[in-house]
Amino acid sequence: MTAVWRDVAPDGGLREPCSYELELDPAQLRDLYRLMALGRRVDRQAINLTRQGALGVYASSLGQEAAQVGATVALEQDDWLFPTYRDTVGVFARGVDIVEILALFQGSWHCGFDPLRCRVAPLTTPLATHAPHATGLAMAARLRHDPIVALTFLGDGAASEGDSHEAMNMAAVFQAPVVFVVQNNHYAISVPIDLQMHASSIALRAAGYGMPGVLVDGNDVLSVYGATRAAIDRARAGGGPTLIEAVTYRIEPHTTADDDTRYRSAVEIDAWRARDPLERFLALLRESDMVDDAFLATVDAEGETIAARMRDALFGAPDGDPREMFDHVYAAKTSQLQAQQTALDRELSATEETE
Ligand SMILES: Cc1ncc(C[n+]2csc(CCOP(=O)(O)OP(=O)(O)O)c2C)c(N)n1
Ligand SMILES: [Mg+2]
Structure with a gap:
């Protein structure tokens, strides 16, 4: 099986595409498919549960399964993942319990899972604030001679934030x-890529930081896996950071609260549906006789079991107390927070009285 990507030359241009043979056995290839297919099922279930009121909002990974799963499975057990709100499927593929991941979308102040145990930082909603955290963790690991690697996901919009620049520059300086x-x-929600950057590729920025840059088809799971694996191996061997741009497409609206018909056409979405990463990988596995109907039925059944567990757990979850949201912002509450909490208390008591 082959991975294909384009490297950024040190002087800033893109090299011709290169092919790399991957050392993945049939069981590993099937597992990649399984994780993508299960990821798609839990993503659909999260959308359904949001419509039914069990989640407050949800940011879908539909169409981005290859980018998220391909990158995440390239990590070793002790490595760290720093995800965004978009990366539910990536975090799921890392092995974190899906019900725990969804705490964010239930509106909990708690991230839902134990970051230290899972080696996954909380899914962050403030754009790119987790990128300097990933660099910091990686710098600390280097100082301690701890051979771990941090991987951080960013969106195209997040890559335009100052925090991304600081994280990448520091990472390159300190290797x-x-x-x-x-x-x-x-x-970036309704803002198309050409309205938020003038260059032809995000990967090209790597040359400016003095780190390797890679442009990869983000809908090709093998290429994402190969490019990420190579970058992780280099980082672990002391070769410093890498910037990978995985080109993909968000098929669903930005979140369940977004109306994407206001800023993009059905024709555009359909063109990307035709490049569906899951169907594409399945076609490749079928061509090489690596999967059969029995295997696909097992994956479907596993997906249904997980989806049923999500439904039971989320509908069975106790309602959160909205008063708690003020409790964990600062060690000592500011006067503004105190005033807001008092106002909410008054409002809630009034509602309770009328019920
Ligand atoms: C610092 C910050 N500014 C603005 C926002 C509001 N916001 C939420 S998502 C988003 C778009 C992000 O787009 P991108 O990074 O491409 O990620 P995607 O949602 O496409 O995965 C914006 C502007 C935010 N969450 N954080
Ligand atoms: Mg984006």
């Missing part, structure tokens, strides 16, 4: 073992 995977899904 920190961190891999930046930018999922260029063409939109």
Whole structure:
């Protein structure tokens, strides 16, 4: 099986595409498919549960499964993942319990899972604030001679934030073992990529930081896996950070609260549906006789079991107390927070009285 990507030359141009043979056995290839297919099922279930009121909002990974799964499975057990709100499927593929991941979308102040145990930082909603955290963790690992690597996902929009620049520059200066995977899904909510950057590729920025840069088809799981694996191996061997741009597309609206008909056409979405990463990988596995109907039925059944567990757990979850949201912002509450909490208390008591 082959991975294909384009490297950024040190002087800033893109090299011709290169092919790399992957050392993945049939069981590993099937597992890649399984994780993508299960990821798609849990993603659909999360959308359904949001419509039914069990989640407050949800940011879908549909169409981005190859980018998220391909990158995540390239990590070793002790490595760290720094995800965004978009990366539910990536975090799921890392092995974190899906119900725990969804705490963010239930509106909990708690991230839902134990970051230290899972080696996954909380899914962050403030854009790119987790990128300097990934660089910092990687710098610390280097100082301690701890052979771990940090991988951080960023969106194309997040890559335009100052925090991304600071994280990448620091990582290059200190040769920190961190891999930046930018999922260029063409939109930052309603803002298309050409309205937020003038260059032809995000990967090209790597030359400016003095780190390797890679442009990869983000809908090709093998290429994403191969490019990420190479970057992780280099980082672990002391070769410093890499910037990977995985070009993909967000098929669903930005979140369940977004109306994407206001800023993009059905024709555009359909063109990307035709490049569906899951169907494409399945076609490749079928061609090489690596999967059969029995295997696909097992994956479907596993997906249904997980989806049922999500439904039971989320509908069975106790309602959160909205008063708690003020409790964990600062060690000592500011006067503004105190005033807001008092106002909310008054409002809630009034509602309770009328019920
Ligand atoms: C610092 C910051 N500014 C603005 C926002 C509001 N916001 C939420 S998502 C988003 C778009 C992000 O786009 P991108 O990074 O491409 O990620 P995608 O949603 O496409 O995965 C914006 C502007 C935010 N969450 N954080
Ligand atoms: Mg985006």
